[in-house]
Every structure is written in C-alpha cells, then in structure tokens.
Amino acid sequence: MAVDVLLGLQWGDEGKGKIVDFLAERYDLVCRFQGGPNAGHTIKIGDEKFVLHTIPSGIFREDIINVIGNGVVMDPITMVREITTLEKAGIQVRHNLRVSRKAHLIIPTHRYLDAASESAKGVEKIGSTLKGIGPAYMDKTGRNGLRTGDIFLSDFEARYQALKQKHLGLIRMYPEIQFDLAQQEEAFFESVDFIRRLRYINSEYFINEAITNGKTILAEGAQGSMLDIDFGTYPYVTSSNTITAGACIGLGIAPRHIREVIGVAKAYCTRVGSGPFPTELHDETGEKIRAIGKEFGATTGRPRRCGWLDIPQLLYTIMLNGVTQLCITKLDVLDSFEEIQVATQYRTGGEVTADVPYDMHLADINPVYTAMKGWNTSLDSYTEFAAMPDATREYISKLQTLLGTRISMVSTGPERHKLFLL
Numbered sequence: 001m002a003v004d005v006l007l008g009l010q011w012g013d014e015g016k017g018k019i020v021d022f023l024a025e026r027y028d029l030v031c032r033f034q035g036g037p038n039a040g041h042t043i044k045i046g047d048e049k050f051v052l053h054t055i056p057s058g059i060f061r062e063d064i065i066n067v068i069g070n071g072v073v074m075d076p077i078t079m080v081r082e083i084t085t086l087e088k089a090g091i092q093v094r095h096n097l098r099v100s101r102k103a104h105l106i107i108p109t110h111r112y113l114d115a116a117s118e119s120a121k122g123v124e125k126i127g128s129t130l131k132g133i134g135p136a137y138m139d140k141t142g143r144n145g146l147r148t149g150d151i152f153l154s155d156f157e158a159r160y161q162a163l164k165q166k167h168l169g170l171i172r173m174y175p176e177i178q179f180d181l182a183q184q185e186e187a188f189f190e191s192v193d194f195i196r197r198l199r200y201i202n203s204e205y206f207i208n209e210a211i212t213n214g215k216t217i218l219a220e221g222a223q224g225s226m227l228d229i230d231f232g233t234y235p236y237v238t239s240s241n242t243i244t245a246g247a248c249i250g251l252g253i254a255p256r257h258i259r260e261v262i263g264v265a266k267a268y269c270t271r272v273g274s275g276p277f278p279t280e281l282h283d284e285t286g287e288k289i290r291a292i293g294k295e296f297g298a299t300t301g302r303p304r305r306c307g308w309l310d311i312p313q314l315l316y317t318i319m320l321n322g323v324t325q326l327c328i329t330k331l332d333v334l335d336s337f338e339e340i341q342v343a344t345q346y347r348t349g350g351e352v353t354a355d356v357p358y359d360m361h362l363a364d365i366n367p368v369y370t371a372m373k374g375w376n377t378s379l380d381s382y383t384e385f386a387a388m389p390d391a392t393r394e395y396i397s398k399l400q401t402l403l404g405t406r407i408s409m410v411s412t413g414p415e416r417h418k419l420f421l422l
C-alpha cells in the first residue's frame with residue numbers, strides 16, 4: 001500500500017495544488033490521473049505564483065518524478081505554454097516529467113466542438129472551460145481518440161485529419177461560431193513537434209514497478225467530486241471520474257494499493273460554471289467571500305459563485321471517496337465574520353434530509369443552517385493551530401464532528417508555510 005490520493009470534495013478549486021506542492025516532498029512520485037487543461041492548480045512560492053493545468057503539482061520539488069497518467073487528456077498547445085513558462089522561471093520540468101503513452105490528445109477541433117456545443121445550448125450551457133475536455137473524452141469512450149503515443153506513428157497526420165473531418169461534420173450541426181482553425185492547427189503541429197521531446201512511458205508498468213520497489217506515490221485529483229461524471233450534479237459536470245476510483249482507472253493501479261485518501265475542502269463553498277449549488281449566496285455576504293477569497297477562476301478568470309459550507313454535500317463525497325483525512329483550506333477567508341453559517345441538512349419536498357437528492361438541479365433544496373461564532377480576527381500571524389482563537393478551533397472541531405472524519409490539515413493562506421498539521 002503505497003498510494004495516497006488527494007482530491008477535491010466540492011466543485012473544484014479547493015486548493016489542491018497548494019496542498020500537493022506542500023506534501024510532495026514526502027513522496028517519490030506525484031501523478032495526475034484525470035482531467036486536463038480545464039484544471040487550474042495554483043501554487044505560490046515566495047512572491048511567485050504558478051498555475052498548473054496539466055503538469056502535476058509536485059513539479060517544484062527536486063528529484064520527484066511527476067507523471068501525467070493515462071486518464072488525463074492533454075492539449076499539446078497548453079502543455080508547451082506551461083512547460084515554457086515554468087522553465088523560464090528556472091523549474092526543471094522536462095527532467096522530472098513522464099507522460100503516459102495512453103493519455104488522450106486534445107486537438108483543436110475538440111475545442112471548436114466544445115465551443116460550438118456550448119454556444120448552441122444557450123442558457124442551458126454547462127459553463128465548460130472550453131478546453132475541449134468533453135469532446136476529447138467522448139472520442140476516448142467512442143473509440144475514435146488519438147493518444148500521445150500516436151504522435152510517433154508514421155501516419156499520425158492522416159489519423160489527425162480523419163478525426164478532424166469527423167469533427168467538422170459534427171460542427172456543421174451547430175449554429176456557426178468564430179474559430180480560427182488554421183491558426184490553431186499551425187500551433188498544434190508546432191506543439192506536437194515540441195512534445196515529441198518529452199519522456200513517454202507505459203505508465204501502468206512504471207507506476208506498478210515503483211510500488212513493487214517500495215516507492216510512495218501521491219495521486220493528484222483535478223476538479224472536485226461534485227463534478228464527477230457519474231456522481232456529480234449531472235449534466236453540470238466534467239467528463240471524467242474525479243473520485244478516488246478514478247485514480248485506479250487513470251493510473252492503472254489496483255484498489256488494494258490505496259492507503260490514505262486526503263479530501264480537500266474549503267471552509268466555505270464555491271462553484272464556477274452552471275449547475276445547482278444549494279448554499280449559494282446571492283447577497284453581499286457572497287460578494288464578500290468572493291472578494292476576500294479572490295474567487296476568480298484560475299483557468300478562465302470567471303468569478304466563482306460563493307456560499308456557505310454544505311455538510312450533506314461533503315458527507316456524500318466523503319462517502320464516495322472513502323476519505324480517511326480532511327484538509328480544510330482558506331480558513332483565513334472567514335477571518336472577518338461575526339457569525340459563520342454551516343448547512344447541516346436540506347429541506348426538500350416537505351421533508352428534511354441529509355441525503356443529496358437524485359437530481360439536485362430539479363429538486364427545490366432549502367438548506368437548514370446552523371450558526372457558528374466567527375473569530376473575527378486575522379489568523380495571519382499564528383504559527384500554531386493550538387494558539388488560534390477558541391472560535392477558530394471550535395469551528396474546526398465542529399466540522400470534524402459533523403463530518404465524522406479526522407481533519408489533519410488546516411490552511412490559512414496560499415503560501416507553503418500557511419499550513420497547519422493537526
């Protein structure tokens with residue numbers, strides 16, 4: 001048992017990148033198992049801020065191998081941009097990065113299709129990041145996709161053209177949108193030339209050999225469990241399995257190798273894009289959280305919707321993931337509240353329940369809140385959790401009781417040192 005999984009328990013952006021970066025030095029390998037450039041994982045090191053989309057968040061630690069697993073979808077264009085930015089900042093990316101030959105490729109027409117399909121949906125749109133994620137996973141399950149290993153085949157370009165033609169046929173079914181395909185294709189082929197120089201592996205063998213040799217692995221989730229294709233707020237979800245089980249599929253590891261499951265949740269709740277969000281605040285409190293928490297998308301810059309913590313939602317995702325320990329992030333964002341609300345149950349259709357309904361989108365959910373005393377003081381100068389205000393420790397202790405799961409970490413700022421191990 002050498003694999004720990006770290007993933008988001010809400011609608012993404014829980015602060016996974018920061019925590020993976022912090023924990024990475026305890027592991028030999030950090031591996032991304034799903035998602036693609038829809039992810040934006042922010043890491044702050046000193047005064048510098050980095051946003052990773054496809055590259056695992058262990059890349060800033062020397063001597064740790066970072067693997068892009070088979071479950072990831074990779075866009076060569078984004079990948080080159082990411083590598084170039086990091087290398088300019090002096091990070092040794094290519095030395096420590098390995099890419100699964102079985103990871104699927106995002107080609108320009110995947111993004112074109114994503115944009116055409118979203119535009120046609122109008123108000124019903126998913127709020128996709130428009131990175132081509134849905135169409136790329138559709139091609140994967142539809143058995144039409146191209147994989148990174150294919151870029152070395154002599155007929156790669158012919159395969160690319162065949163897939164592109166299929167896409168153009170589909171795009172014709174949608175109302176026309178603006179998309180500069182010629183320019184995107186030029187960038188794509190230049191990027192493919194660049195990424196041919198990365199190190200490709202049969203990652204399932206690579207990872208299992210590492211396990212056999214006693215190495216430790218941190219599997220890094222992208223998005224959040226409420227965006228899971230099976231268990232999220234369908235259809236307002238992403239197109240991959242974001243839960244623990246996705247780590248087995250997306251890396252080729254057996255469930256018995258999984259040891260700890262570290263669930264990351266903010267001390268409140270956010271969502272970017274469309275879809276149900278029971279505890280969303282449409283008032284100045286929501287705006288205050290957004291402003292203090294700087295809640296704007298790391299990938300798209302869109303304002304994130306904000307609301308109070310939702311216990312039924314978290315109990316659901318703790319169950320789905322088999323979470324063994326929790327990390328609560330962004331506690332400092334609640335520093336200036338007299339009172340903090342926490343939803344403990346839902347009132348829906350005349351009954352009170354702690355279950356997430358079949359269709360959160362259609363159900364009329366009214367959260368039942370419990371008020372908790374705020375600490376109303378800055379946590380900035382604290383160097384020990386035990387020294388923090390009573391109300392802060394009581395908030396964490398109450399969450400631990402409500403969630404029935406140990407809280408092992410608390411984060412009070414984007415920087416590495418603002419993490420408290422409990």
Ligand code: GDP
Nearest residue numbers: 013014015016017040041042330411412413414
């Ligand atoms: P991820 O997608 O889960 O990695 O999260 P994002 O990077 O998209 O969003 C989290 C944001 O919160 C980033 O800007 C982080 O730098 C920042 N962040 C992480 N932890 C904390 C924290 O404890 N407090 C504050 N104020 N910001 C944090």
Ligand code: IMO
Nearest residue numbers: 012013038039040127128129222223238272273
């Ligand atoms: P990280 O890893 C937050 C959301 C989008 C949209 C829906 C579908 O940074 O936590 P997609 O592009 O996947 O087709 O979009 O999912 N979404 C995210 N929201 N954080 C993310 O990743 C997200 N990745 C996708 O906003 O609502």
Ligand code: MG
Nearest residue numbers: 013040041298
């Ligand atoms: Mg993010």
